[in-house]
Structure formats: structure tokens, C-alpha cells
Amino acid sequence: xxxxxxxxxxxxxxxxxxxxxxxxxxxxxxxxxxxxxxxxxxxxxxxxxxxxxxxxxxxxxxxxxxxxxxxxxxxxxxxxxxxxxxxxxxxxxxxxxxxxxxxxxxxxxxxxxxxxxxxxxxxxxxxxxxxxxxxxxxxxxxxxxxxxxxxxxxxxxxxxxxxxxxxxxxxxxxxxxxxxxxxxxxxxxxxxxxxxxxxxxxxxxxxxxxxxxxxxxxxxxxxxxxxxxxxxxxxxxxxxxxxxxxxxxxxxxxxxxxxxxxxxxxxxxxxxxxxxxxxxxxxxxxxxxxxxx
Amino acid sequence: xxxxxxxxxxxxxxxxxxxxxxxxxxxxxxxxxxxxxxxxxxxxxxxxxxxxxxxxxxxxxxxxxxxxxxxxxxxxxxxxxxxxxxxxxxxxxxxxxxxxxxxxxxxxxxxxxxxxxxxxxxxxxxxxxxxxxxxxxxxxxxxxxxxxxxxxxxxxxxxxxxxxxxxxxxxxxxxxxxxxxxxxxxxxxxxxxxxxxxxxxxxxxxxxxxxxxxxxxxxxxxxxxxxxxxxxxxxxxxxxxxxxxxxxxxxxxxxxxxxxxxxxxxxxxxxxxxxxxxxxxxxxxxxxxxxxxxxxxxxxxxxxxxxxxxxxxxxxxxxxxxxxxxxxxxxxxxxxxxxxxxxxxxxxxxxxxxxxxxxxxxxxxxxxxxxxxxxxxxxxxxxxxxxxxxxxxxxxxxxxxxxxxxxxxxxxxxxxxxxxxxxxxxxxxxxxxxxxxxxxxxxxxxxxxxxxxxxxxxxxxxxxxxxxxxxxxxxxxxxxxxxxxxxxxxxxxxxxxxxxxxxxxxxxxxxxxxxxxxxxxxxxxxxxxxxxxxxxxxxxxxxxxxxxxxxxxxxxxxxxxxxxxxxxxxxxxxxxxxxxxxxxxxxxxxxxxxxxxxxxxxxxxxxxxxxxxxx
Numbered sequence: 001x002x003x004x005x006x007x008x009x010x011x012x013x014x015x016x017x018x019x020x021x022x023x024x025x026x027x028x029x030x031x032x033x034x035x036x037x038x039x040x041x042x043x044x045x046x047x048x049x050x051x052x053x054x055x056x057x058x059x060x061x062x063x064x065x066x067x068x069x070x071x072x073x074x075x076x077x078x079x080x081x082x083x084x085x086x087x088x089x090x091x092x093x094x095x096x097x098x099x100x101x102x103x104x105x106x107x108x109x110x111x112x113x114x115x116x117x118x119x120x121x122x123x124x125x126x127x128x129x130x131x132x133x134x135x136x137x138x139x140x141x142x143x144x145x146x147x148x149x150x151x152x153x154x155x156x157x158x159x160x161x162x163x164x165x166x167x168x169x170x171x172x173x174x175x176x177x178x179x180x181x182x183x184x185x186x187x188x189x190x191x192x193x194x195x196x197x198x199x200x201x202x203x204x205x206x207x208x209x210x211x212x213x214x215x216x217x218x219x220x221x222x223x224x225x226x227x228x229x230x231x232x233x234x235x236x237x238x239x240x241x242x243x244x245x246x247x248x249x250x251x252x253x254x255x256x257x258x259x260x261x262x263x264x265x266x267x268x269x270x271x272x273x274x275x276x277x278x279x280x281x282x283x284x285x286x287x288x289x290x291x292x293x
Numbered sequence: 294x295x296x297x298x299x300x301x302x303x304x305x306x307x308x309x310x311x312x313x314x315x316x317x318x319x320x321x322x323x324x325x326x327x328x329x330x331x332x333x334x335x336x337x338x339x340x341x342x343x344x345x346x347x348x349x350x351x352x353x354x355x356x357x358x359x360x361x362x363x364x365x366x367x368x369x370x371x372x373x374x375x376x377x378x379x380x381x382x383x384x385x386x387x388x389x390x391x392x393x394x395x396x397x398x399x400x401x402x403x404x405x406x407x408x409x410x411x412x413x414x415x416x417x418x419x420x421x422x423x424x425x426x427x428x429x430x431x432x433x434x435x436x437x438x439x440x441x442x443x444x445x446x447x448x449x450x451x452x453x454x455x456x457x458x459x460x461x462x463x464x465x466x467x468x469x470x471x472x473x474x475x476x477x478x479x480x481x482x483x484x485x486x487x488x489x490x491x492x493x494x495x496x497x498x499x500x501x502x503x504x505x506x507x508x509x510x511x512x513x514x515x516x517x518x519x520x521x522x523x524x525x526x527x528x529x530x531x532x533x534x535x536x537x538x539x540x541x542x543x544x545x546x547x548x549x550x551x552x553x554x555x556x557x558x559x560x561x562x563x564x565x566x567x568x569x570x571x572x573x574x575x576x577x578x579x580x581x582x583x584x585x586x587x588x589x590x591x592x593x594x595x596x597x598x599x600x601x602x603x604x605x606x607x608x609x610x611x612x613x614x615x616x617x618x619x620x621x622x623x624x625x626x627x628x629x630x631x632x633x634x635x636x637x638x639x640x641x642x643x644x645x646x647x648x649x650x651x652x653x654x655x656x657x658x659x660x661x662x663x664x665x666x667x668x669x670x671x672x673x674x675x676x677x678x679x680x681x682x683x684x685x686x687x688x689x690x691x692x693x694x695x696x697x698x699x700x701x702x703x704x705x706x707x708x709x710x711x712x713x714x715x716x717x718x719x720x721x722x723x724x725x726x727x728x729x730x731x732x733x734x735x736x737x738x739x740x741x742x743x744x745x746x747x748x749x750x751x752x753x754x755x756x757x758x759x760x761x762x763x764x765x766x767x768x769x770x771x772x773x774x775x776x777x778x779x780x781x782x783x784x785x786x787x788x789x790x791x792x793x794x795x796x797x798x799x800x801x802x803x804x805x806x807x808x809x810x811x812x813x814x815x816x817x818x819x820x821x822x823x824x825x826x827x828x829x830x831x832x833x834x835x836x837x838x839x840x841x842x843x844x845x846x847x848x849x850x851x852x853x854x855x856x857x858x859x860x861x862x863x864x865x866x867x868x869x870x871x872x873x874x875x876x877x878x879x880x881x882x883x884x885x886x887x888x889x890x891x892x893x894x895x896x897x898x899x900x901x902x903x904x905x906x907x908x
Binding site for chain 1: 304305307308309337417419420421422429430431433453454455510511515541542553555556557558559562563565566567569570571572573576577580581599601604
């Protein structure tokens with residue numbers, strides 16, 4: 001298949017942006033610190049708490065140190081992209097909206113084997129869970145679909161629908177490519193051109209060079225700062241510290257510096273922080289509501 | 294009388310939820326509509342039923358009130374409660390009462406349907422809107438038809454991508470209307486279509502049992518055949534099969550062929566797409582596999598020192614070492630020792646991280662590729678067996694020994710660390726390990742020295758015999774207290790005692806034990822530490838001591854011979870109790886006689902604790 005017959009990577013993103021903006025989503029930009037999933041962006045995690053409606057869409061680069069393979073395995077990366085859409089509350093026709101977004105990308109739903117396969121999502125470090133599906137397109141998982149039920153240990157007030165498109169897989173499907181490296185990013189530029197060297201260097205950093213003692217110390221510092229910020233009544237900056245703790249934990253994990261016992265303890269510490277931040281955030285939401293009334 | 298069709302339309306329900314709904318729907322219909330469905334329609338996007346011949350009105354209902362004799366005192370209150378005047382009350386069999394007229398179905402259905410929807414109980418359920426209803430996935434439409442009349446909702450919906458709203462003309466036409474809209478609403482029929490399609494391809498298998506799920510993953514099953522590139526056949530077979538079945542829900546058809554059950558679409562496009570996805574997954578597995586093989590099983594084994602088995606239980610390297618020692622204790626030969634050294638090596642492999650359910654198997658494949666003999670690789674592969682209730686045991690001797698040693702080690706270290714399972718909490722799978730160990734002794738014929746199991750752990754393991762043996766628990770408990778040296782022997786002893794329970798020898802031993810135990814069992818403190826033959830003054834007690842000295846009870850010997858030998862004590866004991874006063878005035882004599890009785894009990898007790906067996 002020739003490239004020109006298919007939408008390239010950046011055009012695919014532009015099409016999704018256009019579609020969800022037209023629907024009424026606020027288009028946001030990626031968050032400014034490392035995240036292991038678009039869900040962790042405060043535009044999802046915090047905004048899905050509380051009683052305010054919120055429709056948002058954004059690209060999120062996800063950083064998962066343990067998944068790096070030095071660029072040698074064309075299916076595994078420590079850095080890739082998600083397209084995240086959240087509709088809160090989920091409208092009744094939310095699935096139809098989603099299917100229509102695929103049609104915009106040029107997928108003829110009648111010609112393909114589209115399926116919703118049970119996938120119950122749970123993120124222990126965030127005290128979060130929901131029910132949903134993997135969306136399969138001819139057997140390829142192109143989206144994770146979740147109706148959030150709890151975040152930070154709190155029941156959601158308005159049930160949001162979260163659609164997380166796996167951009168590389170979606171693009172592989174659209175472009176008929178067997179690996180992400182071969183994807184056309186822009187005319188004449190491949191995904192590999194942009195990110196292959198990145199995978200090599202960051203895999204070395206994640207697995208070999210990241211300084212365990214410094215990271216261990218930083219985790220404690222981020223945790224302490226988060227506590228301090230919570231006491232100071234600043235849940236938003238406090239949440240950034242949760243994200244930094246989480247990423248630091250992932251790096252230590254990639255360095256093989258966390259034993260099975262310690263793992264549970266670290267996850268417990270992050271979950272506790274996430275829960276306390278969620279509680280503080282809900283507190284300020286309530287104050288706002290009182291002030292507005 | 295008319296037929297009722299009720300359809301609950303939902304977003305794609307998981308297969309498990311479909312099965313739960315299938316089990317609950319008939320009862321919900323009976324409870325809220327008052328009749329059993331004649332047909333059920335269960336699938337990912339709809340739960341529906343048809344009830345034939347439903348009365349259009351519910352029956353009139355007689356509500357009994359106070360006795361007529363209390364008309365003056367109680368009638369007013371009763372009448373008021375039912376919204377009628379006292380004069381309107383009727384009398385039947387000496388009681389006042391009212392007839393509540395039946396209601397028209399059209400009037401009651403919306404409310405009853407709501408109760409049905411709320412009546413489901415799913416293992417996992419969710420909220421999705423303000424209604425607060427919980428269901429396995431969001432409910433998006435409802436349709437109730439009484440013959441041609443629409444009571445609730447408007448239309449049904451056909452296949453998600455090929456058909457929109459579907460008019461259901463009558464309740465009875467429901468299934469056919471949907472079939473015309475690319476939906477097969479009957480689960481059993483979808484299954485038949487799938488099996489028919491797979492049979493047409495031929496040679497299919499479903500080792501992981503995915504068919505039941507696939508039936509609920511599609512509304513319009515289309516069975517397609519495809520092939521993947523032969524170069525992936527270098528991968529261990531179960532890696533390929535797991536990728537196909539667990540990850541993609543495909544059915545292996547032998548070699549590089551597979552079958553996929555799609556939910557419609559253009560067959561050529563769909564088959565090509567699935568093939569590409571499967572090949573990408575196999576390509577990914579190949580990368581991992583080749584990296585592991587390049588490292589080799591021996592080097593993988595050397596990396597185990599850095600991987601923790603579980604908290605406090607040391608590394609996998611330490612575990613391998615302990616397992617090796619246990620293999621020696623269990624009499625394992627060179628093959629099982631070699632297997633023990635390599636058994637956990639695959640825990641350091643990348644492929645096991647991707648396919649955790651294939652631990653053991655992957656190690657065995659890597660050992661085979663490194664040239665280890667079959668006896669070793671087979672043992673590595675079988676080390677986790679039996680891994681389910683009633684699951685198969687290892688077939689090879691080294692496999693049995695390694696499997697037992699692995700379970701013994703896990704149990705011993707976990708108990709040492711105080712992780713005895715409590716209630717439903719058993720994070721280390723110790724119950725399963727204990728059952729596996731007992732079955733290896735019982736069915737596998739492995740001799741497992743009870744000395745390897747101490748205190749609480751011995752009880753924990755031997756308690757598994759209660760449910761594994763077809764013998765009353767009292768006999769199991771009796772046998773557990775015997776001097777049988779190995780686990781399998783305890784089971785045989787329990788069975789032997791139970792089988793012999795009505796023989797005269799058993800009777801003799803039982804009586805002798807019982808009398809000795811009843812009298813001396815609680816007087817242990819008053820008994821002499823050792824029998825002093827010089828203090829035996831009466832003939833009867835001397836005879837008892839002499840007979841006792843001749844009693845031979847061999848731990849694992851023939852039960853008949855042991856019981857016969859023990860039963861020799863019965864008449865002598867009878868004479869002893871007739872002629873000898875145990876509680877003699879002289880303290881030393883008394884202590885000596887108590888000791889003699891305790892010796893009788895303990896000698897016979899080698900056969901088992903008869904006090905556990907009720908008479």
C-alpha cells in the first residue's frame with residue numbers, strides 16, 4: 001500500500017482534534033511532567049472528580065520506562081502517544097460518537113470486524129477503577145474505553161466516559177504498517193526517524209544510568225513536598241508531586257531497584273497521596289460552589 | 294392469550310455477565326411477570342425473553358380482613374386501609390375482606406420491567422447516569438411488545454454497523470426480525486453456527502476453552518480461516534496457542550493455520566487484518582524468545598539471585614537450592630536434581646514476564662534447546678502439577694519428585710514466616726500446594742516423609758486428607774496420630790482402619806485401647822516414667838506385660854497382622870481388669886500399673902488414635 005492513500009500520523013491527530021473540538025471538547029495540550037497514562041493528567045484525574053461537567057481532548061505522551069527495548073523491538077517503546085477524550089457526564093450516545101470518530105479517520109465500520117471486548121480498568125496507584133472495553137478493529141486493540149466509577153478512592157459524581165486511543169496502533173492499522181517505526185509521521189518523515197534514537201538513549205538511561213540513590217531520595221522529597229502542599233491548601237501543585245513520585249517509582253522499577261516487598265509499600269504511598277490530593281481537590285471544589293452560591 | 298416480548302438493550306455486555314443474566318432471567322420473569330419464559334435471547338447487546346399465553350389481566354385477589362364478629366371494632370380501620378367503605382366489605386368464611394381487582398398488563402408492565410432490570414445481580418456492575426441503576430454495562434433501550442402492541446419503548450436495534458433501528462411487528466416475530474438485521478439473538482444458535490463454521494474448516498481445537506466467551510463476543514458470527522507466516526513456528530507451541538487463544542480468542546487449526554470468529558465485516562479485509570495482528574504479536578514474542586535463547590537457560594539460572602521469591606523467602610536462587618536439598622530428601626535421582634537447579638530459571642526470562650501462565654513450560658523449552666535430556670526437561674515442565682483441583686499429576690518420576698519438593702518448600706517457608714492461610718486469604722496458594730502434595734503422595738505413589746512437615750504445617754497438609762479420602766474424618770484423624778512415617782501411609786492407614794472397623798481384631802484392639810486410655814489417659818502425671826517389672830506382683834499384670842512385649846506393630850506393615858497382634862491384648866486386658874486393682878494403695882505399685890496401661894495404649898496407638906473413632 002502506498003503512503004499517499006492513507007492519513008499520516010500528524011493528519012490523524014489533526015482529524016481527531018477537529019472532530020472532538022467540533023463536538024464541544026476543550027482541546028488541551030500534553031501535561032508538563034512525565035505520565036504513564038493520559039488518565040493521570042489532571043485534566044482527567046482531577047477534573048473527573050466533583051460535580052462539574054467537563055469535556056476534554058488531548059494528546060498525551062506516555063512514559064513507561066520498563067517498556068523500553070532500546071529501539072530493537074518494533075512493538076515496545078518507553079515513550080509513545082495516547083489520544084485522550086473524556087466526556088463528563090457520558091452522553092447517552094457516547095459510543096456512537098466514538099464510532100463516528102473512527103469514520104472520520106477513514107475506517108469503514110461495515111467492512112471491518114469491530115468489537116468491544118471486556119476490559120475492566122484498575123489503577124491501584126491512583127485508587128481508581130472503572131468498567132469498559134478494549135476496542136478491537138480486526139483484532140487490533142485501538143482504544144481503551146472506560147466508564148470511571150472511582151478516582152482517588154472517591155465515587156465519581158457524574159460518570160465520565162474515557163476513550164484512550166492508542167495512536168501508534170491506530171496509525172499502524174490506518175497505514176497498513178507492521179511496525180511503529182515504519183509509520184509515516186509527516187510526508188517523507190517516519191515515526192522511526194523521529195523516535196528511534198530517542199528509544200535507544202532513554203532505554204539506556206532508564207535501565208542503566210538513572211541514579212538509584214538520587215531517585216530514592218527524590219521520591220521521599222516529592223512525597224514530603226506533596227504533604228507540605230496539602231497542608232498549605234494547594235492541591236494542584238500537590239498533585240504534580242504525586243505524578244513525580246509515580247514516575248520516580250517507575251524509573252526505580254526499571255532499574256530493578258524495587259523488590260517485591262518494597263513494591264507494595266511504594267504503591268501504597270503513592271495511592272495514599274493520590275487519595276489525599278483528591279480529597280483536598282474536592283474540598284476546594286465545594287468551597288467554590290459555596291462561594292458561587 | 295397474548296405473547297409478551299421483553300428486550301433489554303445494552304452496550305456490549307461481557308460474556309460472564311451474559312451467562313449471569315441467562316441464569317437469572319427466568320426467575321426474574323417468574324417473580325415479576327408471573328410466568329416462565331418460553332424462549333430466552335442472550336447476547337452482548339440484548340437480554341430478552343418471550344412468554345407465551347400470558348393473561349392480559351392479573352387475577353383478582355381476595356384480601357382477608359378481621360373476623361366478622363369483630364366488625365364493630367376492626368372493620369373501619371381495615372376498610373379505610375383499602376380505600377373502601379365498611380358497607381362495601383364482603384364476607385367469606387366468617388371473615389371480612391375486599392376483592393382487589395386484577396390489573397391490566399399494560400398498566401403494570403412498565404413498573405415490573407423496571408423491577409426486572411434492577412433485579413439482576415452481576416459480579417461486577419456499574420453506574421452510568423443519574424438513574425443510579427446498576428448493571429453490567431449501560432442499558433440503552435427497552436422494548437416490550439404484547440403481540441403487536443408496543444407497551445414500552447419503540448423499536449429494537451439490529452447489528453451495530455449494518456443496521457439501525459429495527460421494527461418488531463409482533464412479539465413472536467422478534468427473532469426473525471433481528472435475523473434479517475444481521476443479529477442472531479439466540480446464544481445456542483450462535484454457538485451452533487460457530488461450531489459449524491469451525492467444523493467446516495476442520496481440525497480446530499480450543500485448549501483454553503474460549504468458545505463460551507466468543508459466543509457472546511459477536512452478534513453475527515462469521516468464521517474465517519487464515520494462516521500466519523511459517524517462520525513463527527520456531528516459537529514454543531504453547532506460546533503460539535496462548536497468543537491465539539488468550540490474547541486474540543482465535544482457534545488453532547494446526548500448523549500455521551487458525552480460525553477467527555468475526556462479528557461481520559468484509560471477510561477478506563477482516564481475515565487479512567487479524568492475520569497482521571497475530572503476526573505482529575508473534576513477532577513481538579519472537580523478539581523476546583530469541584533474546585532469552587541467546588542468553589540460555591544456564592545463564593538465566595545464574596540471574597535468579599536478584600529475583601525475590603517472596604518477602605522474607607529469599608531469592609529464587611535460594612529457593613532453587615532448598616528445592617534441590619528436598620529433592621535429595623525425597624530420593625530424587627540425577628535428572629530431578631538437574632531439573633531442580635534449572636526449574637526456576639525461566640523466572641529470569643523475558644518471555645515468562647509476557648506469558649506468566651507458561652512458567653515451567655517455557656523453562657522446559659529453553660532447557661530442551663540447550664540440549665538437556667528429556668527426563669530433565671519433562672520434570673521442569675511438570676513442576677507445577679497438579680495445578681488445579683482434579684488436574685493431572687506429573688507423569689515422570691523426576692517430575693513428581695520436583696513437583697513435591699517445590700510445593701514442600703513453598704509450604705515450609707511460608708509457614709516459617711507465619712503465612713498460614715486464614716479464611717479466604719491465601720495469597721501464596723498454600724491450600725492448592727498442600728492438596729497437590731497430598732495427591733502426589735496418594736495418587737503419585739511418592740514417599741513423603743512426615744518429618745519434613747512439622748507442627749502446624751503437618752496438620753495443615755494432613756487436614757487436606759479429610760476431603761481427598763473417601764473415609765469418615767474420624768478415621769483420618771485416628772490415622773494421623775499413628776506412627777506411620779509417610780504421608781501416603783497415613784492415607785492408607787485411614788482406609789485400612791475404616792475397612793477393618795468391623796473385624797474381631799479391630800474390635801479387640803479398640804476395646805483394649807479404649808479401656809487403657811479411659812483409665813490411664815488422664816492420669817499421665819501419676820504414672821511411673823517407666824515400667825518396673827519388679828513391681829508387677831499379680832499374675833494378670835505380669836501376663837499383660839509379657840503379652841504387650843510381644844505385640845509387634847510395624848509402621849507401614851500389614852494392617853491385618855498388626856491388628857491380630859494387637860488384639861492378643863484383649864483377653865489379657867479383660868483378665869487384668871477383673872483381677873487387678875489399678876488404683877492400689879501403694880503409690881509405687883499404682884504408678885507402675887498406670888504406666889503399664891499407658892504402654893498398652895501407646896503401643897496400640899502406633900496403629901492410630903482410636904479415641905478419635907466413636908463407637
